[in-house]
Amino acid sequence: MNExxxxxxxxxxxxxxxxxxxxxxxxxxxxxxxxxxRFDQQSRSWADAFTSFFTVWAWRTLATNIASSxxxxxxxxxxxxxxxxxxxxxxxxxxSADLTASSVGHDLSRGTTAFxxxxxxxxxxxxxxxxxxxxxxxxxxxxxxVPGMGEGAEGSVPGQGGAP
Numbered sequence: 001m002n003e004x005x006x007x008x009x010x011x012x013x014x015x016x017x018x019x020x021x022x023x024x025x026x027x028x029x030x031x032x033x034x035x036x037x038r039f040d041q042q043s044r045s046w047a048d049a050f051t052s053f054f055t056v057w058a059w060r061t062l063a064t065n066i067a068s069s070x071x072x073x074x075x076x077x078x079x080x081x082x083x084x085x086x087x088x089x090x091x092x093x094x095x096s097a098d099l100t101a102s103s104v105g106h107d108l109s110r111g112t113t114a115f116x117x118x119x120x121x122x123x124x125x126x127x128x129x130x131x132x133x134x135x136x137x138x139x140x141x142x143x144x145x146v147p148g149m150g151e152g153a154e155g156s157v158p159g160q161g162g163a164p
Contacts, residue, residue, distance in 0.1 A: 004082040008054060008099065009107060010034030012074050018067035028063035030070070032056050032078060032099070056080070058101040065118060066104055075107035 013031040020026050036049040056078055058066050070076060080101040087094045106113040 005080065005102075006082045006099070007077060007079045008032060008034050009077050010052075010054075010075070012070055012072050012076055013053065015072050016067050016070055018063065026060055026063040026067075028058045028066045030056050030066075030072075032076070052097070054078075054097045054099045056099045056101050056104070058104065061118070062101060062104065066101075069113075070104065070106075075110040077105050077107050079103045 010032045011034075013033040016028050016030045018026070018028045032054045033051050034054070035051040037046050038049045039045075040047050078099055078101050080099045080103070083098045083100070085096050085098070087096070
């Protein structure tokens with residue numbers, strides 16, 4: 001199947017929502033704002049044009065690492081599969097753009113970051129914490145399901161056509 005793979009540069013617009021699905025699979029999501037800048041010939045300066053918003057979804061280890069590393073307002077680069085969906089609710093048409101991330105990283109053209117390798121041998125990624133000292137698995141409510149997901153229904157999340 002042909003999938004649209006894209007790279008989007010922008011800022012994290014919402015706090016990372018980290019959960020553990022009913023099936024035990026970690027999942028994280030956040031909104032990404034990507035603003036186009038244009039050069040205004042009259043004022044001879046750069047100005048913001050428009051902003052596109054994406055919902056970024058990440059699974060498993062990537063989800064856990066995002067929860068420990070990314071905060072609202074930070075510049076990031078997201079690479080993944082793009083899915084644009086049209087829905088109708090209450091007579092109004094909505095269009096949503098979801099990115100299922102294969103990689104996420106800080107945009108180093110706008111700042112610095114420190115990389116910490118996570119050992120896959122550690123069950124539950126013990127020792128990995130966010131900036132407040134909480135491990136991502138401690139942040140998720142016990143047995144909490146991802147919003148919009150039924151019992152063990154990972155495939156119901158936008159952009160997912162089956163088990164993640």
